Amino acid sequence: MESKEIQKRELTPAQKMVSGFNGFLERYKGQIGRAAPKNFDPDRLCRVVLSMYRSTPDLMKCSHESLMGGVLMCAQMGLEPGPLGEAYLVPFNNTKKGIKEAQFILGYKGMMKLARRSGEISSIYGHAVYENDFFRFVYGMNEELSHIPWHSLDRPASEPGAFRGAYVIVKFKNGEVLPWFLPKAEIERHRERSKAKDSTFWRDNYEKMAIKTVVRDMQPWLPMTVEDQRTVQSFDGAVKTQIADDMTDVPSENDAYEDAEITDGPSDAVAKPSFKDRLKAAKPTEPSAPEPPPLEKAFTDAQNLVLALPPKYLAKARGLTNVSTPIGNLTDDDCSKLLDAAEGLSHAAAQTEEEEDDRF
Numbered sequence: 009m010e011s012k013e014i015q016k017r018e019l020t021p022a023q024k025m026v027s028g029f030n031g032f033l034e035r036y037k038g039q040i041g042r043a044a045p046k047n048f049d050p051d052r053l054c055r056v057v058l059s060m061y062r063s064t065p066d067l068m069k070c071s072h073e074s075l076m077g078g079v080l081m082c083a084q085m086g087l088e089p090g091p092l093g094e095a096y097l098v099p100f101n102n103t104k105k106g107i108k109e110a111q112f113i114l115g116y117k118g119m120m121k122l123a124r125r126s127g128e129i130s131s132i133y134g135h136a137v138y139e140n141d142f143f144r145f146v147y148g149m150n151e152e153l154s155h156i157p158w159h160s161l162d163r164p165a166s167e168p169g170a171f172r173g174a175y176v177i178v179k180f181k182n183g184e185v186l187p188w189f190l191p192k193a194e195i196e197r198h199r200e201r202s203k204a205k206d207s208t209f210w211r212d213n214y215e216k217m218a219i220k221t222v223v224r225d226m227q228p229w230l231p232m233t234v235e236d237q238r239t240v241q242s243f244d245g246a247v248k249t250q251i252a253d254d255m256t257d258v259p260s261e262n263d264a265y266e267d268a269e270i271t272d273g274p275s276d277a278v279a280k281p282s283f284k285d286r287l288k289a290a291k292p293t294e295p296s297a298p299e300p301p302p303l304e305k306a307f308t309d310a311q312n313l314v315l316a317l318p319p320k321y322l323a324k325a326r327g328l329t330n331v332s333t334p335i336g337n338l339t340d341d342d343c344s345k346l347l348d349a350a351e352g353l354s355h356a357a358a359q360t361e362e363e364e365d366d367r368f
Contacts, residue, residue: 026062032072033058033079039251044083053083057097060090066099067110074100074109077248080255085239087118093216094118098209100247102261109261113209114244116220122240123178123223126231134176134219137189139169145189147327153177153187174218176226186323188226195221204245229323325349 019027033040033054041050057079061067067075078089078097087094093115100111120132137143140158153175158165175189190198198221199205210217223230224244227237238256246260326332329345338346 022065022068025068026058029061029068029072029075030058032076036076036079036251040079040083042253043080043255045086048083048086050083053079053088056088056090057082060097064099066108067097069108070099070110071107071249073249073251074111074247074261076251077246077255077258078110078112080251081112081239081243081246081248084255085114085118085122085236085243087114087121092117094121096209098204098207100207100262102247109247109249111204111207111245111247111262112243113204113207114220114240116216116223119220119223119227119240122232122236123230125236126233128180128182128231129178130181131179132176132223134174134222136174136215136218137172139172140165140167141169141172143172145175145187147324149324151185151187151324151327153189171215171218174215174222176219176222178226178230186226186229188222188229190218190222190225192218194225198225202245207245322346322350 037050037054040053044050044053057075061075075097082089082095082097085095089095089097095115095118096113097110098113100109102109116134120134123129123132135155137155138158140161142154142156142161144152144154146152155175158168171192173189173191174195175187178186178188180186195218199210199217204210224240227240232240242256242260245262247262248255248258248260250258252258325346328349329342331338331342331346333339333342
């Protein structure tokens with residue numbers, strides 16, 4: 009008995025913190041299990057998080073409430089934080105409170121995993137592009153993406169050179185292929201509107217975050233469920249310190265960046281409506297005074313016609329017309345251009361012997 013008391017007194021401060029956090033996880037293990045989808049092991053999640061906590065001194069400085077919020081967000085999305093690259097818990101300085109809190113960062117592999125869950129995708133992958141690579145990307149009727157890394161050229165370069173951008177290629181089970189590229193300047197614009205823009209994760213894992221940004225940008229054209237779209241919007245970059253059965257109902261501690269995150273397709277400076285906003289816009293709404301913000305008002309008849317276009321036709325129509333304005337901000341003239349281009353694409357497809365009736 010005396011030896012146990014001596015052993016207990018000899019625990020280091022770090023060991024005491026690990027022991028205390030382990031007890032905290034145990035108390036909430038039932039909550040974690042209820043939040044997780046089927047075939048997701050909450051016990052493994054707790055072991056992984058405890059290992060991260062033990063090996064990351066800055067995480068040990070974070071509040072237990074924010075760490076638990078991050079764990080529950082991982083559980084609800086069915087993603088494992090850490091080396092797999094699906095999600096991360098990153099120390100975040102809350103200057104208002106004067107403490108460290110754990111920030112949930114969605115990894116690019118986590119975004120890809122969410123897209124694969126639909127069962128419609130056979131493969132999805134992405135790469136960074138550098139200055140000394142051979143790279144060619146062409147929009148239009150016959151989209152083309154060719155990439156030869158600097159080290160695989162006929163005359164290999166001695167180094168990759170500066171970062172130019174990143175791309176993702178999605179192959180669907182029906183044979184369709186969707187390539188998507190963002191140059192560095194566009195990636196930086198997305199980063200500036202992100203809740204995690206100042207995170208050390210961008211500094212230490214820039215290429216991975218760039219690829220994730222590409223996946224986020226093409227999200228409207230990916231077969232993700234409404235629920236997954238909602239959790240991505242709510243969780244990525246968030247710091248949450250409250251506990252709930254549905255963590256999307258919990259506000260983020262870093263709400264100063266909440267409304268600035270771009271989650272939809274290409275945009276110059278204005279974020280496109282989220283998938284939830286689109287669902288709202290599809291229902292008849294009555295005008296109110298004062299007029300609600302642009303992203304909350306109903307779309308015009310012309311905009312709704314564009315919204316109803318098959319995603320592939322809309323993507324190609326945008327490429328042909330150079331109209332990249334978010335649907336909620338399209339003028340009637342922009343809508344007319346997109347609809348005419350999409351109609352032309354439809355006629356061309358109908359005249360092609362290789363047309364697949366169910367392609368869209």
